[in-house]
Amino acid sequence: MKMNGARIMLECLKKEGVTTVFGYPGGTVINLYDELFNFKEIRHILPRHEQAGTHAADGYARATGRVGVAIATSGPGATNTVTGIATAYMDSIPMVIITGQVPTALIGNDAFQEVDIIGITRPCTKHSFLIRDVKDIALTMKKAFYIARSGRPGPVLVDFPKDVQMSQGEFHYPEEVEIRGYKPNLSGHPRQVEKAVTMILAAKRPVMYVGGGAVLGGASDELTLLARKLTVPVTTTLMGLGAFPESDPLSLGMLGMHGSYCANMAMTNSDLIIAVAARFDDRVTGKLSTFAPHAKIIHIDVDPTSIKKNVRVDLPIVGDVKDVLTKMIVQADKNSEKLAEFSAAVEPWHLEISTWKKKHPIDYVQSTATIKPQFVIQKLRELSDDDAIISTDVGQHQMWTAQFFQFNKPRTLLTSGGLGTMGYGLPAAMGAQAAFPERQVITICGDGGVQMNIQEMATLVQNGLPVKIVILNNNFLGMVRQWQELFFDKRYSSTCMELPIDYIKLADAFGAKGFLATKPEEVEDVIRQGLQHSGPVIMEFKISREEKVLPMVPAGASLNEMVLNA
């Protein structure tokens, strides 16, 4: 049966199991939208800005593990997606972005709303395609989804000219796809796995350092099993939170710039670091020359470029994290007679760690006069569902969430770690809520970042997406203010928001509901009411304005040089 290119595109999405897309119409996708009009299998959600649409697709992908899909028109629509694409790229999120393009005959002519979006996004996509012929749509989409989700996942952009959308063609979706230059190495080498387990069993001060790849690779269960079997302490990056239950006694919490004292001390004093799908980002390692000076390093990652990029590695294992960890469990079982001996050998290490834990736990000074942000986060954990999905924006509130919420399940924290994109939290929550209408979805934001995509409240209300927006309002761009306080003699250059906003009225204007707490004793009530309300909600907390995120490893300092209280 013949159909036009726009319809073929939708049939491809259907074949890929796509049920929800986030998109914004315009001249070069009007044909695609015309086909969508009667295409009931796909739910289309109209955000109020393409950046938000892209973040929503990203949030959808992070929460579900499936490929998120965003659509935008050519030119300004396409450029508006760039921040969303870069955000997904830095955190390896599987996504397909379909952009309209001017008709092929006009490409290169500076036509109306023409932009070289493939060129613009080349450094922040895993791959991209320009579809030049209606015959190529199906194969291109098959490749796009395959590339987006396999190996180290990432965003793939498909540029889709208007004339190709209008051309007639046949629809045949390929069952399989073969890309000769793309063969991700998924199977961890058995010899390397063997060596890894031998190294672990010989270690006295081992620590597992777990990154976002463990969440993306669906390897939480294997990780948890292996860590418990070996009784090896586990620290995670911001992106790795949820991969290992923080309620477990083996958990050291998050490491790095705002990581726990015990995690950073454990890394610095370790004799063997088992890096599990983490990438030794500078926010994690601190000063590289003094990073983990006594440790041998085993590095498990599906992306060979991550290995030995920043630090020397003694044993690289390239492969899918779930595969490698599964093999390590089998290998550990083969060595079960050595496990008791190993446990005894690492006992002093556990004692040392528990001393660090007790000496400087993640903590704050409670107040009866002003609301402490950390207190709000703790209360949120207490009062929210076990499987609630939390998204954050970027700034102090993000770090407080990471420190105080306690994540025990994978895919329950959605946060922009690599790019650190303000404006991410609200639309990402929107995407997660679209995927899980029945689950509690809460976004924790600062008063700065929430304003970057506040227009999405309209999308929430229109689509019945009951996201709970928590605003920790310090009336500052708090994280930058903190740096100015510590490193720039309190010259608060352009970090005071000055204009107070009435968020209750704002919620009201969008047809949502607003709640406000200004005193500590109101916190619990506001959270209860907010979570109980059936629709989208703003819960605003006026927090102590100059609260700092601590501990802190100043940029460029060694991991063990933490500012603990300042």
Added chain:
Amino acid sequence: MHHTQHTLSVIVENDFGVLSRVATLFSGRGFNIDSLSVAPTNEEGLSRITIVTRGDEQVLEQINKQLYKLIDVLKVLDFSDGSALERELALIKVSAEDDSRAEVLRIADIFRAKIIDVTPKSYTIEATGNPNKIDAILELLRPLGLKELVRTGAVAIGRGAKGWNG
């Protein structure tokens, strides 16, 4: 750190935009490109990019891995170990008046270079050879007055009977 020159031969899909993907990778990650040349090969749909780059061992390893990570890259051959034959072509326009005319001809002759254009004031020379040889002829011609120089950048092929894919 020890920075050595490496010649990489990169076999790529002859796709739209592949050259800019490779170039973006080098510029975006701060890798050096001393020279780059690209053209289709005998195999349907494949092109070969020869890149001369510099870096220590770790940088070279990253370049290698990053290139492989590009979807359009099939194979990266690192010819730094002298396992390959390298050739470059240069077109050199050099001043040649009075006394120096004979000198230019003599130099060209020594390097088995061809004169491909002649005017009363200049010669244009075509020289091919290992990039070091090109450097050498240029060094001799420079004092006579180089008017213009075009180099292709190196291309390289492995020694022996085997093709790159066996």
